[in-house]
Amino acid sequence: MLSVNAYAAPSASEDLVPTTIERRDVGPHDVLIEIKYAGICHSDIHTVRGDWGPQAYPLAPGHEIAGIVTEVGSEVTRHKVGDRVGVGCMVNSCRECANCLAGEEQYCLKGNVGTYGAVDRDGTITQGGYSTHVVVTEDFVVRIPEGIDLDVAAPLLCAGITTYSPLRHWGAGPGKKIAVVGLGGLGHMAVKLAHAMGAEVTVLSQSLKKMEDGLNLGANHYYATSDPATFEKLAGSLDLIINTVSASIDISSYLQLLKLDGALVNVGAPAEPLPVNAFALIGGRRSFAGSAIGGIRETQEMLDFCAEHGLGAEVEVIPAEKINDAYERVLASDVRYRFVIDTSTFA
Ligand SMILES: [Zn+2]
Numbered sequence: 001m002l003s004v005n006a007y008a009a010p011s012a013s014e015d016l017v018p019t020t021i022e023r024r025d026v027g028p029h030d031v032l033i034e035i036k037y038a039g040i041c042h043s044d045i046h047t048v049r050g051d052w053g054p055q056a057y058p059l060a061p062g063h064e065i066a067g068i069v070t071e072v073g074s075e076v077t078r079h080k081v082g083d084r085v086g087v088g089c090m091v092n093s094c095r096e097c098a099n100c101l102a103g104e105e106q107y108c109l110k111g112n113v114g115t116y117g118a119v120d121r122d123g124t125i126t127q128g129g130y131s132t133h134v135v136v137t138e139d140f141v142v143r144i145p146e147g148i149d150l151d152v153a154a155p156l157l158c159a160g161i162t163t164y165s166p167l168r169h170w171g172a173g174p175g176k177k178i179a180v181v182g183l184g185g186l187g188h189m190a191v192k193l194a195h196a197m198g199a200e201v202t203v204l205s206q207s208l209k210k211m212e213d214g215l216n217l218g219a220n221h222y223y224a225t226s227d228p229a230t231f232e233k234l235a236g237s238l239d240l241i242i243n244t245v246s247a248s249i250d251i252s253s254y255l256q257l258l259k260l261d262g263a264l265v266n267v268g269a270p271a272e273p274l275p276v277n278a279f280a281l282i283g284g285r286r287s288f289a290g291s292a293i294g295g296i297r298e299t300q301e302m303l304d305f306c307a308e309h310g311l312g313a314e315v316e317v318i319p320a321e322k323i324n325d326a327y328e329r330v331l332a333s334d335v336r337y338r339f340v341i342d343t344s345t346f347a
């Protein structure tokens, strides 16, 4: 076992504190990664605070991990010492079910193993990226191409793939009109990616506060959803809407913005069920869908795409002692657009 420095929550109601956690010995198929940067995802906060169910504590969150391989197991073929690598929201899956065999491990029929707070296949509880090192089976480690700095790469492992996968699945590209609802951690990546894919991109945000940012990130249009005129102007005009907002929104009025065969895809997860007016679907053969991260193969494809197009996340790099402040700022939507922890500060 390897004891490593980390930041972890001692309970659902306490701030994260510096501590040490155990990492398993490097097995034949494992790689040891020296973590350089870990992004702060909204899910980290929900999970450590017990919003999504009881957890085992202490819990170190973090599933946007970028670092360098420092040791590999005897059977490892995909990575070598010195490689720049990333780990996202999952660290294992059954590898046998239809979805795993199709390369869609995130939809493993036995449940994928989350990067933190999950029971791994060996029975231990996983601990996340707010730490100096992590041991992960090689198949769930992806390569970060030269050309993307590790700090701006980290958020791609959750926010990037979560938006890339539905954009690809629903055919984002030239000639397609795509709207992104919400310009936060996920939304800002959706705008960058959809623009790089060649689509015409519209941001739908509550206000016009971040309009200048949105246009700089690659959006062609920017509208306030607090203005009813937005819904009249855009009615029936969009091919795809990516909804990144976790709060409840009026899905039926957004569905009315879609063209024939358009799709509204939720990547945010509101706690409450969302009511949908079936007429809003029937009227244009529209779909209301959802999407969760992406498979390992697609995550690699996303990183290669980002390198090719010079894309990374917009980040604010913070030292470890600012993690709790950053949590408050994330909850207040006061971040443009992702906090990333510099793990060299985990002394
Ligand atoms: Zn996340």
Ligand SMILES: [Zn+2]
Residues within 6 Å of the ligand: 093, 094, 095, 096, 097, 098, 099, 100, 101, 107, 108, 109, 110, 111
């Ligand atoms: Zn499976």
